[in-house]
Amino acid sequence: MTGLFKILIVDDDADYRETYKMLLKRKGYNIEAACSAEEALNVMDKEFYPLIITDIMMPGKDGVSFLREVKDLYDKNVEVIMVTGYGSIETAVQTMKMGAFGYFIKSHNPEELILEIEKVYKIFSLQNINKINKNNEKGRHLCTSKNKKMQKVFEMVELVAASNSNVLITGESGVGKEIIAHLIHEKSPRAQMPFIPINCQYFSAGLIESELFGHEKGAFTGAASRRIGHLEEANGGTIFLDEIGDMEENTQVKLLRVLETKKIERIGSNKLIDVDFRLVSATNKDLGKSVLSGRFREDLYYRINTIEIKVPPLRERREDIEDLIYFFINRFNMEMGKGIKTIDEDTKAYLLDYKYPGNIRELKNIIERLVVLSNGGVLKAEMFKTEKINVNENEKENITPYKEAKQNFEKRYIIQVLKECQNNITHAANIMEISRRQLFNKIIELDLKEYIK
């Protein structure tokens, strides 16, 4: 879907602008044009363009200064192709050192320019696909089910993917809501554009706004340079707002405005920027209740859940547990190069019977732990046995205020798990079934930095 990929052409020569516009539109690209660098910067204040094609010789700010400004002050990831006549080929070559993607000589066959553009587009979509694959490599997830409710979920994914409707995915923690959000994006016409996940739980009210909307240099203390927000970066793609139920009231108001107007304002700026993203949100809370209690805005609730996909907890799709067990054994077997060939019958019976309050995340973690700890070719439940910590009567702790006791427990617990994981924070977070960021924040709060790698 090249149409979602937006290109800005900057040239003071109206004939060139129109010719390129026609040519590229015919190839399916979405084109905007500006007659000077100054006008281009205004256009870029209104919308995000991953590729700019600019003439070098222009009245006012020339192409080289414009390139410098784009790379230094706007966004270094934006690609720029320089266009030049014979007179300034040397300058064009120089600009490659400043970060230009390439150059095109005006008298050459326009197909050369198209080829350069196609290269940028390919790199751009590959980068996005790689980002998706990192989290969602083919074969890393089991996307089939024997359960009716789950089959309905996969059918809904196919149906909604083609549309642009806002989707709300609900379900308990660990049921795979983020996996479903990825699937919707991958199967949508936006698949080659960015998929940007943001967990609203991780950010304070001020920070999340900067993450979503971006900010101008000097907008607040610490804003040393301009930052393009995720809603702008997601242009043409999908934004995934996880734990949307935790979003602060003020941010809810701002998000609602963006959804209504399809425009954002960077913090510290009053310029409106067009954005075109598809919103997929998720929550493990009952948002209906949050609306009734006044914690979540009703108008935003109705906006974000045009379509609701309910992902059932694992205990309501027990017929999938066996497939998931084998799926994860295979996956970790391959990842860790272990030679596990079978699973001991008692262990399997235990795993099939277990309740999984932490859903698929818990099942996955249990299997990962078993695979890590197993030596022979058989996966066995004996490995579950953990050391019981017996509190000796004589070693009872002094009674301390609740807050202090809680902190002491957290410290001991985190240190113990980190030690077991050879100080590997990612591995420890997996075992604790919290995110890496949550663990990292705790480590800073409790001053345990010395225990991480």
Ligand SMILES: Nc1ncnc2c1ncn2[C@@H]1O[C@H](COP(=O)(O)OP(=O)(O)OP(=O)(O)O)[C@@H](O)[C@H]1O
């Ligand atoms: N169908 C699946 N196949 C393989 N792994 C899965 C599947 N569904 C979930 N998982 C794994 O379970 C874990 C939890 O999944 P995910 O983060 O999508 O759940 P969630 O519902 O979004 O959780 P939370 O509400 O806590 O954010 C992840 O590690 C994910 O890889």
